[in-house]
Amino acid sequence: MRSSLELKERRTWRWLLCLAGGSVAAAAEPTFYAARVAPVLDRHCVVCHGPEKKKAGLRLDSFDHLMAGAESGSIVKPGDVKGSELHRRITLPATDEEVMPSDGKPSLSADEIKIIALWIEAGASPTKSLADFPTAPALRPARVAPVPLAPSWREKAAEIAALEKKFGVKLVPRSQVPTDGLVLRSASAPQRCNDQVLAGLAPVARFIVDAELARTPVTDAGLKALGSWENLRAIDLTRTKVTSAGLAALSGLKHLEVINLTDTAVDDAGVTTLRALPGLKRAWLFGSKATVTQYPVATAP
Numbered sequence: 001m002r003s004s005l006e007l008k009e010r011r012t013w014r015w016l017l018c019l020a021g022g023s024v025a026a027a028a029e030p031t032f033y034a035a036r037v038a039p040v041l042d043r044h045c046v047v048c049h050g051p052e053k054k055k056a057g058l059r060l061d062s063f064d065h066l067m068a069g070a071e072s073g074s075i076v077k078p079g080d081v082k083g084s085e086l087h088r089r090i091t092l093p094a095t096d097e098e099v100m101p102s103d104g105k106p107s108l109s110a111d112e113i114k115i116i117a118l119w120i121e122a123g124a125s126p127t128k129s130l131a132d133f134p135t136a137p138a139l140r141p142a143r144v145a146p147v148p149l150a151p152s153w154r155e156k157a158a159e160i161a162a163l164e165k166k167f168g169v170k171l172v173p174r175s176q177v178p179t180d181g182l183v184l185r186s187a188s189a190p191q192r193c194n195d196q197v198l199a200g201l202a203p204v205a206r207f208i209v210d211a212e213l214a215r216t217p218v219t220d221a222g223l224k225a226l227g228s229w230e231n232l233r234a235i236d237l238t239r240t241k242v243t244s245a246g247l248a249a250l251s252g253l254k255h256l257e258v259i260n261l262t263d264t265a266v267d268d269a270g271v272t273t274l275r276a277l278p279g280l281k282r283a284w285l286f287g288s289k290a291t292v293t294q295y296p297v298a299t300a301p
């Protein structure tokens with residue numbers, strides 16, 4: 001819902017546009033530099049040529065910096081694509097040691113190179129608008145590589161299936177992305193998933209990001225096994241026999257984000273262990289012996 005203040009602002013703005021006629025309207029239209037050139041440089045170059053690192057004395061995070069060039073001089077010659085160092089560097093073969101981006105980072109796409117070339121050819125202007133470049137390709141949104149939660153389980157699919165069968169538990173992919181890890185499911189037969197099963201899953205434990213162990217016979221001995229499941233993000237131990245003494249075994253799980261200890265015998269000593277976990281965002285302790293029912297206690301997640 002838009003606030004009335006926002007609406008008022010929009011109305012004032014439109015009114016100003018009318019008053020000033022074409023000039024403000026033109027200024028409101030994005031420049032080709034801002035809409036196409038800068039995003040390409042941001043995406044591929046600014047990590048090394050920006051406010052933090054200024055390789056070769058060159059910054060590419062603003063028009064002024066780009067035109068100021070490098071220690072060795074300017075890298076853009078307006079109107080002269082072939083004579084511009086900027087263009088030469090991004091069109092070298094990937095194996096050339098002068099190619100940019102360097103360090104084997106993915107090279108620019110044909111569309112991105114075309115955007116830079118068209119812009120230099122048209123005079124490397126900071127003010128020409130998008131509409132001045134009718135043949136320019138659109139920019140595809142940057143593909144954000146998913147952060148892997150675990151190594152890919154794909155190659156171990158057969159071994160995973162064999163362990164599922166042997167122990168009567170389910171190891172379900174979290175998503176279609178194999179580096180999103182596996183969820184250990186026990187709910188269809190919780191009594192089967194005991195301490196021995198957890199120990200027996202060691203060969204595939206690094207793929208498991210979520211262990212659903214509510215109502216299983218798991219005890220502190222089982223937590224010893226869980227303590228080496230390095231990629232765990234979530235553990236549900238609701239209504240199990242685990243205690244604070246056992247939780248100490250989890251202190252090395254640096255990725256653990258949530259743990260459910262509802263209806264367990266965990267007390268405040270366990271809460272102290274939890275507080276030391278660097279990644280922990282949430283713990284539930286309803287029906288436990290702890291004096292808090294949730295962690296963090298006061299702050300929002």
Ligand code: HEC
Nearest residue numbers: 044045048055056070072075085086089098100101102103
């Ligand atoms: C991983 C770091 C890194 C990235 C990313 C990177 N550069 Fe560089 N760049 C360097 C280093 C180091 C040098 C100095 C060595 C050289 O000249 O090859 C350099 C030099 C240059 C030069 C030569 C400056 C001169 O001295 O004339 C240009 C032009 C350049 N880079 C452009 C770019 C462009 C355009 C991008 C993005 C498409 C980019 N760089 C991305 C590290 C990087």
